[in-house]
Amino acid sequence: MTYSLIFYEAPADFQKRESAEAGAYWGAWSAYIDDLSDSDVLVRGVGAGLQPPDTATVVRGTQIHDGPVADTREQLGGFVAINVESLDEAIAWAKKAPVSAEGAVEIRPVLSPPQE
Amino acid sequence: MPSGWESQITAARGKVLALLLHRGIDIVAAEDAVAIAIVSALEQWRSHPPANPEAWLMTVAWRKALDLRRSDRRSSPLTDLESVAAPENEPMLDISDHLPDERLRLYFLCTHPALEPTVQCPLMLQLVTGMTVEQISALYLVPAPTMAQRLVRAKRKIRDAGIQPRLPSASEVHQRVPPVLDALYGLYFSEWQGIDSPHQALELAEILADLLPGEAECLGLAALISFCESRRDARQGPRGEFIPLDDQDQRGWSLREIERAESYLERAAKLQAMGRYQLEAAIQSAHTQRLRQGSPSWATIVRLYDRLLMYAPTAGFAIGRIGAVLKAEGPAAAIVELDRFESLHPEVADSFQPCLVTRAHCLWQLGQFEEAKTYARRALTLTNSESEQTYLRMKFEA
Numbered sequence: 001m002t003y004s005l006i007f008y009e010a011p012a013d014f015q016k017r018e019s020a021e022a023g024a025y026w027g028a029w030s031a032y033i034d035d036l037s038d039s040d041v042l043v044r045g046v047g048a049g050l051q052p053p054d055t056a057t058v059v060r061g062t063q064i065h066d067g068p069v070a071d072t073r074e075q076l077g078g079f080v081a082i083n084v085e086s087l088d089e090a091i092a093w094a095k096k097a098p099v100s101a102e103g104a105v106e107i108r109p110v111l112s113p114p115q116e
Numbered sequence: 117m118p119s120g121w122e123s124q125i126t127a128a129r130g131k132v133l134a135l136l137l138h139r140g141i142d143i144v145a146a147e148d149a150v151a152i153a154i155v156s157a158l159e160q161w162r163s164h165p166p167a168n169p170e171a172w173l174m175t176v177a178w179r180k181a182l183d184l185r186r187s188d189r190r191s192s193p194l195t196d197l198e199s200v201a202a203p204e205n206e207p208m209l210d211i212s213d214h215l216p217d218e219r220l221r222l223y224f225l226c227t228h229p230a231l232e233p234t235v236q237c238p239l240m241l242q243l244v245t246g247m248t249v250e251q252i253s254a255l256y257l258v259p260a261p262t263m264a265q266r267l268v269r270a271k272r273k274i275r276d277a278g279i280q281p282r283l284p285s286a287s288e289v290h291q292r293v294p295p296v297l298d299a300l301y302g303l304y305f306s307e308w309q310g311i312d313s314p315h316q317a318l319e320l321a322e323i324l325a326d327l328l329p330g331e332a333e334c335l336g337l338a339a340l341i342s343f344c345e346s347r348r349d350a351r352q353g354p355r356g357e358f359i360p361l362d363d364q365d366q367r368g369w370s371l372r373e374i375e376r377a378e379s380y381l382e383r384a385a386k387l388q389a390m391g392r393y394q395l396e397a398a399i400q401s402a403h404t405q406r407l408r409q410g411s412p413s414w415a416t417i418v419r420l421y422d423r424l425l426m427y428a429p430t431a432g433f434a435i436g437r438i439g440a441v442l443k444a445e446g447p448a449a450a451i452v453e454l455d456r457f458e459s460l461h462p463e464v465a466d467s468f469q470p471c472l473v474t475r476a477h478c479l480w481q482l483g484q485f486e487e488a489k490t491y492a493r494r495a496l497t498l499t500n501s502e503s504e505q506t507y508l509r510m511k512f513e514a
Contacts, residue, residue, distance in 0.1 A: 001278040086280035087230055109277050 002043060002083050002110040003090040009077035010102035014052040028098035036082060036093065047080035074103055081110055121161060121169065125154055127316065128170040130244035132177050134218035134281065137225070141181045142275040147243065149184060153177035154246075219244070220323060221281035227295035228279050235266045237299040242267055245303065245316065255306055289328060296324065297337050297393060304341050318345055325380060332387040336394030339380035343400035346373030357506035361403055362443070374404055392427040395420055399436075414444035431461060435470040439477075447478040454478065469498040476512055488512055 016025040029049070036042040053075040056067030068075055077099075084090050087107065094105040129150060136146035153176040157169070166172035226240040238256060241247045247255075253263035273279070284292040304317035318341045325331075325338035350368030353359050381401055384394050399420045405412040421437035434457055442450035454475055458465035465471060472495040479488035492512035496505055 003278070085278075086282070087228075087278045088280060088282065090278075091230070107277075 004081050004108045006079045006106040007077045008074035008104045041082040043081035049078035124169045128173050129246045132174045134222040137281045143271050144275050145184045149177045149181035152180045223296050225281040231270050235270045236295050239270050240299040332384045332389040333391040333393050335380045335384035336397050339377045339397035342377035346370040358503040395424040447481040451478045469495050
């Protein structure tokens with residue numbers, strides 16, 4: 001099955017990107033993505049890291065305003081898609097993500113394309 | 117139809133379902149296929165009794181699952197089943213080789229942490245025993261439509277999120293076992309007529325203990341259920357009345373079961389990881405001292421209840437402890453404890469049947485027979501169990 005791993009990061013995580021810890025932060029993420037890629041579970045061409053939530057804009061109907069959508073502590077930081085056999089395997093990969101204890105990873109099965 | 121078949125169908129249900137899942141059928145389709153196979157069995161076995169009912173159910177359910185798959189290809193994301201399609205006149209599928217692991221997989225599937233905790237035990241009861249939504253909702257004191265919704269949602273999540281039936285890995289076992297134990301405990305003690313749920317619970321608890329010999333609480337639960345089963349024949353009097361442990365004729369106890377229980381409990385103790393099921397089993401074990409010394413050590417039983425309450429502070433165990441205090445220290449001491457319990461739990465004092473029964477016993481022993489009868493009569497209205505009602509009427513002339 002294909003699952004999307006959606007990474008939610010805390011404000012402190014986003015701040016790391018610009019701080020003295022930036023090297024360790026980006027290093028951990030690129031090691032994780034390499035690991036997914038080397039294990040041949042990563043769906044290539046899907047997924048991205050995202051700019052911090054203060055760059056977000058929300059369109060709701062005809063209204064446009066400063067975003068993000070939900071005013072929560074954890075915000076969407078990025079996502080990937082992986083191909084694994086079961087939810088348990090997806091959970092195992094989610095646990096390896098370098099998301100801090102204040103963040104979270106949501107796992108969602110990806111809709112399969114309609115069959116002929 | 118011979119009445120034995122209904123219990124055979126119920127016993128086979130979980131096994132067949134587990135095997136369908138193992139063969140890649142999704143949970144929703146598998147449950148439908150099993151339901152259809154059972155309906156067919158009820159229709160056909162009357163005129164054509166099967167040689168091997170389990171194999172019959174498995175074969176028919178498997179065929180039905182393949183039919184469902186063919187007619188709805190969109191719901192078949194997992195495996196391609198065409199290659200294993202059943203030929204006509206295929207031999208019956210013998211399912212005995214695949215047990216017990218397949219059924220355990222089903223148990224661990226139902227208690228997967230990705231499912232909402234409150235639905236896990238109900239889901240096990242529904243999938244493994246075939247209890248209806250009405251029966252399960254009555255057991256959990258939840259309105260039937262709410263329970264139905266939770267169950268449907270859980271099964272859809274299993275199917276759509278790709279939760280696979282598998283045994284947990286060594287590192288997960290410790291975390292994954294408690295909900296399974298809780299469900300088996302619920303299955304054993306559910307007063308649900310119609311299936312041999314105690315027997316199923318014992319069988320599964322023993323399988324679990326065999327497969328996970330390093331989990332003390334698994335052994336503890338197997339011990340507890342074995343102890344309870346050892347007294348099955350002694351629990352009921354000639355008029356069908358319930359006989360409390362202390363009034364039972366110990367000649368009716370099964371020494372073989374007690375021995376098995378003791379050996380589970382000893383193995384659990386060696387692992388040095390105490391828990392509620394081991395303590396409950398230890399209380400049962402203390403009662404069997406009667407066999408050797410004529411009476412159990414009630415002071416020991418009170419102490420065991422004290423420890424049990426640290427792990428599982430339930431009203432039932434609190435009253436169980438007071439029952440032991442009644443034996444150890446007499447009715448006056450027990451009434452003091454009952455008063456304290458009721459002042460701490462005013463919400464259950466008037467409506468919790470064991471509380472009223474224990475007070476009736478205390479008053480009876482103090483010679484206050486009329487007051488005792490009043491409490492016994494109130495207790496009578498709070499139980500649906502005929503055997504308990506008969507017991508209360510006989511004991512208190514209520």
